[in-house]
Amino acid sequence: MSKKTVLTFRSNNSRATMNLGRSFAAYMRAATIVCLFGDLGSGKTTFVKGLAKGLKIPANKVHSPSFTLMNVYQGKLPVYHLDLYRLEDPQQVMGLGYEEFVFGEGVALVEWPERFGPFMPTDYIKIEFKHVARDRRRIFVSIVGKSYQDFFNHIQEDKVELK
Template sequence: MSNAEQPTRSRRLVSPSPEETHRLGVKLGQLLQPGDFVGLIGDLGAGKTHLVRGVAEGAGVAQSEVASPTFAIVYPYEGRIPLYHADLYRLTDYDELYATGFLDLVGGDHAMLVEWLDRIPQAAPRDFLRVTLRHEGEDARSLDVEAFGARPAALLDAWLG
């Protein structure tokens, strides 16, 4: 499940506020289809949670349902489409990830959001969207978005133009 290839398409943008990061997430969530895999990378406080909450809202998940899966590793949400939210922060290697059953979920009839993908990059399927968030000041964040494969490239185009 590793991807050492160059991205099919990439885009960089700056979100000036947490609200804008959330709004970008809503738009992405509205576009997600079953089988989509979005990996998120970024330091603590980089904006991953704002983006995830927005994606969940855009996918039709009730805001009261959205929680951090840090201790559960994977958390399922029901919305317009089933959405799995995973957090790899506490895992140390691929074998530990394998033992969780996570790999059985990849490529199913749902979309997946995976935080801390950089901890275990092999968790990503061949085709996926990778979003790297970085601090660009007090509230601003940069988003480097890379699409690997045809469907993720189409998703990136629909999302960010």
């Protein structure tokens, strides 16, 4: 099997994006960091809802923490849902318990990770959402750093796909 460096998924509705998130839940481990890139309304929170659901967190508990910057949900693993859109000073991110999620038991799902600035993690799962048309999105998955190679091999070997 040829090894890819980027996996591309095509989503035709929000349910498909949620289902992809849900499929990814099985691969989450303690201290996993997932950075979600993409414009406003491209589907980042929708994906988080699906992933949370896969960790037994009801989707209606999941809301973008736009003003508080971070929500914590308790599921099979603790989920730290960050939305850094309104982060003014990257230094602020250090007050959120950033170390707790990096070194702790939880999974960090980060919207607007660009705002990390100098605190951008060195290793993370990278998911990019591209708005193609009203209900169509292209979702690109890759890894940055070496820590998530096993994750990336597994989603390829298991042929995770949109349903």
